[in-house]
Amino acid sequence: MKNKEMLIDAIGDADDALIPALTEKKKKKNKSIAKRIVAVAACAALLIGGGVLLPRLGGKPGVTQNGNDPTGVPQGILPIAAAVYPELPQYPEERNYSDWEDYEPVYNKWRDATQRLRNQPKGYQNGFDAFFTATAETFLRGEGTENRVYSPLSLYMALALSAEVTDGNSRRQILDLLSQEDIETLRARARSVWLANYMDDGMAKCVLATSLWLNDSVGYNKKTVETAAENYYSSVFSGDPASSEYSETLRSWLNEQTDGLLEDYVSGIKMDPLSVLTLASTVNYSGRWREKFDQTATEEAAFHAPGGDVRRDFMKAERLMGYDWGDHFAAIELTLENNGRMRLILPDEGYSPADLLKEDQVLDYLTQSGSWKNNKYTLVRMSVPKFDVSSQTDLRDGLQSLGVTDIFDPEKSDFSPLTDDTDGIFLGKAEQDARVLIDEDGCKAAAMTVMMYCGAGMPEDEVDFILDRPFLFEIMSETGLPLFVGVVNDPAA
Amino acid sequence: MEDGRIIELYWQRNETAIEESGRKYGAYCGAIARNILHSPEDTEECVSDTWLRAWNAMPPERPSRLAVFFGKITRNLAIDRYRKNKTRQLGGQYPVCLDELGECVGEAAPIGDGLELRELINAFLRELPEKNREIFLLRYWYFLPVEEIAERLGASQGSVKMTLLRARNKLKDFLEKEGVSV
Numbered sequence: 001m002k003n004k005e006m007l008i009d010a011i012g013d014a015d016d017a018l019i020p021a022l023t024e025k026k027k028k029k030n031k032s033i034a035k036r037i038v039a040v041a042a043c044a045a046l047l048i049g050g051g052v053l054l055p056r057l058g059g060k061p062g063v064t065q066n067g068n069d070p071t072g073v074p075q076g077i078l079p080i081a082a083a084v085y086p087e088l089p090q091y092p093e094e095r096n097y098s099d100w101e102d103y104e105p106v107y108n109k110w111r112d113a114t115q116r117l118r119n120q121p122k123g124y125q126n127g128f129d130a131f132f133t134a135t136a137e138t139f140l141r142g143e144g145t146e147n148r149v150y151s152p153l154s155l156y157m158a159l160a161l162s163a164e165v166t167d168g169n170s171r172r173q174i175l176d177l178l179s180q181e182d183i184e185t186l187r188a189r190a191r192s193v194w195l196a197n198y199m200d201d202g203m204a205k206c207v208l209a210t211s212l213w214l215n216d217s218v219g220y221n222k223k224t225v226e227t228a229a230e231n232y233y234s235s236v237f238s239g240d241p242a243s244s245e246y247s248e249t250l251r252s253w254l255n256e257q258t259d260g261l262l263e264d265y266v267s268g269i270k271m272d273p274l275s276v277l278t279l280a281s282t283v284n285y286s287g288r289w290r291e292k293f294d295q296t297a298t299e300e301a302a303f304h305a306p307g308g309d310v311r312r313d314f315m316k317a318e319r320l321m322g323y324d325w326g327d328h329f330a331a332i333e334l335t336l337e338n339n340g341r342m343r344l345i346l347p348d349e350g351y352s353p354a355d356l357l358k359e360d361q362v363l364d365y366l367t368q369s370g371s372w373k374n375n376k377y378t379l380v381r382m383s384v385p386k387f388d389v390s391s392q393t394d395l396r397d398g399l400q401s402l403g404v405t406d407i408f409d410p411e412k413s414d415f416s417p418l419t420d421d422t423d424g425i426f427l428g429k430a431e432q433d434a435r436v437l438i439d440e441d442g443c444k445a446a447a448m449t450v451m452m453y454c455g456a457g458m459p460e461d462e463v464d465f466i467l468d469r470p471f472l473f474e475i476m477s478e479t480g481l482p483l484f485v486g487v488v489n490d491p492a493a
Numbered sequence: 494m495e496d497g498r499i500i501e502l503y504w505q506r507n508e509t510a511i512e513e514s515g516r517k518y519g520a521y522c523g524a525i526a527r528n529i530l531h532s533p534e535d536t537e538e539c540v541s542d543t544w545l546r547a548w549n550a551m552p553p554e555r556p557s558r559l560a561v562f563f564g565k566i567t568r569n570l571a572i573d574r575y576r577k578n579k580t581r582q583l584g585g586q587y588p589v590c591l592d593e594l595g596e597c598v599g600e601a602a603p604i605g606d607g608l609e610l611r612e613l614i615n616a617f618l619r620e621l622p623e624k625n626r627e628i629f630l631l632r633y634w635y636f637l638p639v640e641e642i643a644e645r646l647g648a649s650q651g652s653v654k655m656t657l658l659r660a661r662n663k664l665k666d667f668l669e670k671e672g673v674s675v
Contacts, residue, residue, distance in 0.1 A: 003604045004595040005576070010610040011594075011633050012568050016561045018618050020627040022521060022635055100651040104658065111662060290622050322619060335622075377619050 017320075017377075077239035077249050078216065081229040083209065086195065089113050091203040091338070110201065114338075117195050118479060124192035125481060127179030129367040131156060132482055134177065136366065137357045138398040139432075140487055145306040147389035149434035149486035151283050153197070153477075155395070157208055157232065158281035160190040162407065162427075164228045165277070168414040170406040177402050191231050196479045204339035205286045206477060209257040213250055213271070213278035214238040224417045242273035250278065257282040265392060265433040276425055277418065285475065285483055287336030293317055293384075293440035303385055304469040305490040312491045314383045314468070315440050321380050323463055324372040326361050329472075331372075332380055332465055338478065342438070344384060345472040346465065353472045353487040362472075369480025379462040387491035390435035399430065436475065436484055496559040503551035511544040514563065521560060522567040528636035529571040531585030539574060543567045568634070586636040593657070594633060597665040604673050617667045621660060628653060629660045 001009075089110045097103035132152045139150040156178065163174040163183055171183065180186040199206040212228060214220055216238045229236050235253070239246035247270045254266045261284075271278055293315035303312040324331040331345040345365070347356050356362045365372060396408060406412040410426040418425070475484040494513045502510035519540060526539040546566045556562035575587050598604055618626050628646070631637045639657070643650040 002595075003598040003600050004591050006604055006610060007594050007598050007614075008572070008591060008633065010614045011630070012565060012572070013611045013614075014618055014630070014634065015615050016556075016558045016565075018615070018626065018630065019558070019561045019564070019634055020630055021560065022524070022564075022631075094652055094655050097651070097655075100654045103651070103655055107655070107658070115666075320623070335620075371616065 015377075076216070076243060077237060077246055080214070080225070080236040080238055081234070083211075083229070083233040083235045085200070085207070085233060086117060086198060087113070088117070088199070088201050091201040093203070114199070114201070117198055120192035120196045121188075124189045124196065125479070126189065128152075128156065128193070128481060130179040131177060132367055133363045134402055135398070136363065136482075136485055138402060139393055139395070140357055140485060141354055145489050146391065147487060147489050148391045148393070149389055149436050149484060150391075150393060151432065151434050151484045153193070153208065153481060153483050154281045154283045154434075155432060156193070157190065157210055158279060158430075159404075160186055161210055161212070161228055161232055161234070161279055161281070164232075165224060165418040166407060166414055167416050168406075169412070170414045173404045173406055177399075177404055187227075187231050193481065194233055197477045197481060197483075199339060199478070201338075203288065203337060205284060206339060206483070207257070207284045208233070208281070209284070210234040210279070210281045211250075211253055212236045213241070213246070213275075213280070215241050215276050218276055218419055220419050221417055241271040241275045241278070247271045250280065254280060254282065258284050259286075261435055262390075262433055265390075272428060275428070276415075283483060285339075287339035289440075290335040290337045291317075291319065295440045298386070298440060301383070302468065303491055306470065307490075310490060310492075313386045315386060316381075316383050318379060318381045320377065322371075323376050323378050323380050323465070324365070325374045325376075326359075326365060328359065329356055329362060329365075330463075330465065331365070332382060334384075340475060340477045340479075340483070343474040343476065344465075344467055345474070346467055346469075347471065353470050353489075356472060366474055366482060366485060369476060380465050381462065382465040382467075384438075384465075384467050385488075385491035386437075386439045387488055388435070388437035389486060389488050389491070390433070391486075393432045393434075395430040395432055396427070434484065434486075436473070436486055499559060500551060500555060503548065504555075511548065514544050514547065515540070518560060518563045522563050525564055525567045525635055526571040527585070528638070529568070529575055529585055529587040535571075535574055535578075539567055539570045542570050546570070564635075586638055590633055590636055593661065597661050597668060598673070604668075610673070613668065613671055613673065617664055620667070621663070625656055625660050628656045632657055 089106075091110055092103060092106040094103065097106075135152060135155065136150065139155075140148050159174050159178055163171050163178070163186060166174065175182065175186060178186060180189065194208055197206050197208065210232050212225065212234055214225070214237065217240070225236055228234055237246075237249065237253075239249070241247075250271060251266050251269055254269065255263060258266070294317065297316045298313050299316065300311050301314050302309040321332060324333075328348045328351045329345050330348070331343055333341045333343050335341045343366075345353075345356070345362070347353060400408060406414070407427045413426050415425040470487065470489045473484075473486050473488060474482055477483050494517060499510060499513050499517070502513060522540045522543050523536055526536040527533075530536055530539065543563055543566045547563060550566075554562070572587070575585075604610060618629070621629060628642060631642045631645070632639070637645075639650050639653050642648075643653045646653070
C-alpha cells in the first residue's frame with residue numbers, strides 16, 4: 001500500500017469525537033474563514049537583561065565632550081557594529097488576497113524562509129533544559145506576594161556573551177551553568193538558538209537582541225568584540241559612560257528593542273561612569289492567540305491574591321482541548337499563531353506556585369515540549385484572568401548561588417579576552433527586567449466562532465479550569481524553548 | 494428514530510434496524526460513498542453493505558456517535574471498492590484528495606506502522622484549531638469538494654484552499670518532527 005493511502009486510512013480511523021457532523025448546509029454570511037483566522041488575541045511580552053562590568057581601580061575615564069551637534073545626534077558615541085538580522089518575508093495575511101493562485105507562492109516563500117531559520121543542527125538546544133531547571137527555581141522562588149517574571153532565554157544569551165569576554169575559571173563557571181563543554185560549542189549553539197527562535201514577520205515577533213557598550217577610553221581586543229558581534233547578532237557602541245548622552249543612547253536602544261513596553265524600568269537605567277563594558281540583552285516577543293477570547297464574555301470576578309481577594313477581569317471560553325495534570329497541578333496550553341504557546345499552570349488547592357517550583361515533576365513539565373504523560377483531550381471551561389505582570393530581578397545573588405562567582409570578584413575575575421588595559425574588572429551590576437501581558441486582543445464575535453464549529457461528540461468528562469488563585473505561566477517558543485516563565489500573584493499588579 | 498433506539502434494534506437482532514438506519518443515515522452515507530466513487534450504482538451497493546457490516550458489528554459494538562460509526566464503515570467500503578476498481582478511472586474526489594495528501598508523506602520510504610500513524614494523526618488533529626480541523630476532515634474524511642465546503646461554511650473557496658494548504662504543510666512538518674520519513 002502506498003504511503004498516501006495509509007495516510008488516508010489513518011485519517012479515516014481518527015477518533016470519532018473529532019469528526020465533524022455533516023448535517024444540512026449552514027448558511028452564513030460575512031464570516032469568512034480568513035477573517036476568523038486573523039481574529040486572534042494578542043499576547044505581548046518582553047524582557048531586558050543588563051550587566052555592567054566595573055574596573056576595580058577606576059579605569060580611565062575620558063574627557064567628557066559630548067555636547068549635541070546641530071542635528072541633535074549625540075557626538076562622541078560611535079556605533080561600531082550594527083546587528084544585521086536575517087531577512088524574513090512578512091506573513092501574508094489571507095484577507096489581503098482574493099485569489100488563491102496569487103496567495104500560494106507568497107505563502108510558500110514565507111514558509112520556506114521560516115523553515116530555513118528553524119532548521120538548525122541537531123542537538124543545538126542541548127544544555128538549555130539543564131540551565132533552565134537550575135535557574136528557574138532560583139529566579140522565581142520566594143513566598144512573597146509580588147509577581148515574578150523570568151526569561152531564561154535572555155539570561156542564556158547574556159551569559160553566553162559574558163563567556164566570550166572572559167577566560168579561565170570565570171569562563172568555566174559560566175559554561176558549567178550553561179551546561180556547555182567549551183566556548184566553541186556554546187557559540188555555535190547560541191547562534192542556532194538565536195536563529196531558530198527568530199521571528200519578525202509582521203504577525204508574530206520573537207527577537208533576541210544584544211548589545212555591547214564599550215568605554216572609549218579603554219583599548220579592547222578587536223577580535224573578541226567582533227566574534228561577539230557576529231555570533232550573537234550584537235550591536236556594538238563606543239562612548240564615554242560618564243556622559244548623559246551615552247546613557248540616553250542606551251535607553252533609546254532598549255526602548256526600541258522592547259517596543260517601549262519596559263519604559264518604566266528603562267528610564268531608571270544609567271551607565272556607571274567607570275564601567276568598562278555594559279552588556280544588554282533583550283527579548284521582544286508578541287503573538288496572537290490562534291483562537292481568540294470573546295471580549296463580550298470577559299467578566300469581572302474575584303482573584304484570591306495572597307493579600308486578599310481582588311476584582312479582576314477574567315476571559316472565558318469553552319473549548320475541546322488538551323488538559324494536562326500532575327501530582328499537584330493542572331495545566332492547559334493556549335497556542336499563538338506561528339509563535340509557540342503559553343502554558344497556564346494552576347497549583348492544586350493548598351499548594352502555592354513556590355511549592356510547585358520545588359517539584360521535579362513541575363520542572364520536567366516546564367522543560368518538555370511534547371505531549372505530557374497525563375493528558376486528556378476534553379471539554380475545558382476556562383476562566384483566565386487578563387494579566388499584566390512585571391518584575392525586576394537582581395541576578396547577582398542568584399548567579400553566585402548557581403556557581404558563577406569569579407566574575408563578581410575583582411581578585412579572581414579573568415576578562416583578558418576583552419582587554420589588557422585594565423585589571424580587576426568585575427561584574428558590578430546584573431539585572432533582568434521583564435514584563436508579560438495577555439488579553440483578548442479586542443476582537444468581537446469570537447464566541448460565535450469558537451463554539452460554532454465544535455460539532456457533536458463532546459467527551460463524557462468536562463473540566464473547569466479557573467485561574468482564580470496564584471498560578472504559574474510559561475511562554476514556550478515555536479521550537480519548544482522556554483522564553484518566559486513567571487508567577488502571577490495578582491493579575492493586574 | 495433516536496440513535497439509542499436504532500442501536501437497541503441492532504442488539505435485539507431486529508431487522509427493522511436496517512430500515513431505520515437507511516431512513517435516517519442513507520443520504521449521509523450515500524454522500525460519503527458518492528464523493529469517493531462517483532458512481533450511483535457503486536454508491537448504492539456501498540450503502541447497503543454498510544448496514545450489513547453494522548449488523549455484524551452490533552453487538553458487541555455500542556457506538557457513541559452512530560452517524561460517524563456508519564460513515565466510517567461506508568468510507569472504508571467505498572475506498573476498498575475504489576482501490577479494487579482503480580482501472581475503471583472512477584473520478585470523484587478521492588484521487589484528488591489522495592494526491593493532495595501525497596505531498597505530506599512522499600513515497601521514498603514506507604511510513605511504517607498503521608497503528609502508530611493513527612495515533613499521530615489523532616495528535617495532529619487535536620493540535621489543529623477547531624475550524625481548520627473541521628475543514629481538513631470535511632475534505633479528507635468526507636471527501637467533500639472544496640466548493641461544497643466553502644458553501645457550507647459561508648467562506649470563499651480561496652480561503653478553504655488556503656486553510657487546506659496550511660493544514661497539509663503543518664501535517665508534513667508534524668510527521669517529519671515525529672520521525673515519519675517524508
